[in-house]
Amino acid sequence: MARKPVTSRTGRFFKLAGMTASVAGQYAGQRARRVFRSENDEGAQSESYTRMAGQIADTLGELKGAVMKVGQIASQTQDFLPREFSEALEKLQKEAPPMPFEVIVEQIESELGKPLGELYEYVQETPYASASIGQVHRARLHDGTDVIVKVQYPGVDESCDSDLKQLRMTLRLGGLLKMPKESVDQLFAEIRERLHEELDYENEARNIKLFRDFHQDQPWVLIPAVIDSHSTRRVLTLELVEGDHVSKVTPDRYDQDTINLIGHRIFMIMADQLFRFQCIHGDPHAGNFAYRPDGSIVLYDFGCVKKLKPGIVEAYRKALIAALQEDYEALDRHLIDLGARVGSQPAVDEAYYAMWRDILIVPFQGDEPYDFAEADIHKHVAAKTSTVFKYLDYFKPPVESIFIDRMIAGHYWMLKRLGVQAAFRVELERYLKMGSDEGVHLTPE
Template structure:
């Protein structure tokens, strides 16, 4: 299975990954995805037994610790998995949410050559004041404080040298693992390995591009420009590039240091409300939002202002999607279980779901919210219950909605840390109403109608040409219908192997019969008292029998 990977460049990393997984008790997974065979071919010796102290950990904790040990790519993968509340149970989400993107900082001298190349001059010539001690360090980058010639305080977010080849190797391996799991591990297919890895690959490659992160920050800053209470650090494009992000330094109280708020004269309830309305505006008004608003990405400033940093992970919601979210929440309140079920099925794109059972369960679920105003809903608990219903029915959300739900949950947790009486539903209610009004506004309806009319006109204009092409292909005998049934292909492969094994067994039996006849008839010459031709036939039959036996044993082992 792993022959396609065969490049020597990945074998070392493959061995490291397999070794960590085995040490944490996932040797069976290593076997099932074919990693063991690849390593054995490379001459590696594997020890499958996990240490007893690790084996005693619960599976979510073992997975988290294994991901931390595997390095930056896998920490990021765990953070993506933590957003998939539709695929994993709460205990898994809680454990994966503990993954911290931290790493020991590199000495500044290890960054100097790359910095000089990106800046076009030694960093000391650009920044009169430059702190060579890292302000913070993560798996992909580390941050240093500096000062521009005009006295502006800035931070330099520097990508770790040599990190991209390691990440790209991990991505290649993960894509191959996802393909194998999707093909050969039906019990793991419900976790959508290809979809999750595809989302992860796109997210991580975007995070490696610090210029893209800077563009995200500027877009959010432009959307929130009218809000004086929200700060997004200014980007200094003169020195910002793919491996370097230079932005204003934020001098405030870190989101985790809530004890300093009263001493600084800041109001925690006001901060909770302003932070929530800012993120809700990003999500439901602008459709472009900070997808990870946890305390590490938030600073509190004088006058109860809030600064958001680190826009490496962002979410996008179309106008239609924002309207659907508002419809779901409104349907829960108005007891429209059929409408809610229809939207959930549209989101999941799953045609094999038991729609009647899903509607019955949603009907029972929404009944408990009958007559409850939107402002009094526990939005986080409600979303968690909806996602649990989807998970029980084997349905999965699109990645943008999974990010949205994760952002909602994180935001409410941040708000309750600041103010135990924080009510997310009350803050969200005006934005949800606005989303529904905006979707049904005359200008929006006219715009959608014009788009539909233009699409229909384009389709009608191309229809005669498409029909002519189809008829021409039919007249020339080139019209083909291809039916691809992967399980049938695998069945054919197994039948082919079985027939080969049967042919070899028949040939072996024929050799035994023929050799017996030769031994009983042939008299001269003799070898150790037996005719050589008969002995050769028995030896060939023995080899054939062993080959059939080995093939059968290998088949049972697989």
């Protein structure tokens, strides 16, 4: 039986405040114990972090909403929180316990102003999907159209700002934020802005129409249409467009050529949105993509969309070109333009840039297909994270481009899970040439 949800602002506040007090107490105890130890016991610290992380993840999962969404973002942003927290929060990507159906019905009827039976022929009680700020149910309109109904959890939008403040306090008092205050301010401001957009389903409806227009010449990109008559700020009804979850893309239905075609199309979608549309789908996890054996790709959930400033896209493009051509002096300049490098600090050692370039360029090095199923880039990145501390004062979270990094990481994991075998070198060069009169090559002159 589902637990009665905490939907009131006061109830959410006390739940989060209890979590904050517990985490702060554990952190204080951990620091006190460290004073009496002759050396820092990393095992005990890791165990303490794991315990705190589990408590935070459980509370965020129960409350859903803004705090759960931040947890999801944190799990993908390795320099945001200690490793133990990223690992614990990863389950928020996969697990979102459903809200009771009677709560969902009440929200639909309140938003659309009619009894459920007048609005839909039926709404399935078992959720089609459940996520951080809303739940999706399969339904049918009275004209026979099969649809899905996305319903926002009650109280989530009103409590967004107070939830974020409370979560930030928890992380600060727990000694968990590994960034200077200015960077934390910028990061939480960016997350808050995206969340307010995501909590407005009318905004998502506009985003869907924008992306349908943008991809209209790519018939293999399928984006469900909005049913305006059954949509409001907190309820969004869309046509039902189904495909296979990545776990269902199996050899009996998808041969390797089809998987490779899908891989090239995923790359094209990502690059088109970044370099041509300058507006990206900012939540690229497995649940927001589906596939069909004809090579079509279905895109879902346009609540988190980041419109990019042209200057940021240009700085990103130039930084990529400089890195690929091993022009590390130029790369340093472009990273400052991107807001990722602290301009007042001296130039970064070229060997440091070369190390990261050699890890990240692997899928684009040659004309031979790269086997993403065997990709271990993430392991090489993890193995080098300790080197980041040497240059901690030189870099800062690139707030304007954090969703670009999130998009690229999300697509890497999709290509890996699909088992794509593809060479993207020529395609990448084509996109990097956009806006440039010069030829672009992935190897230095």
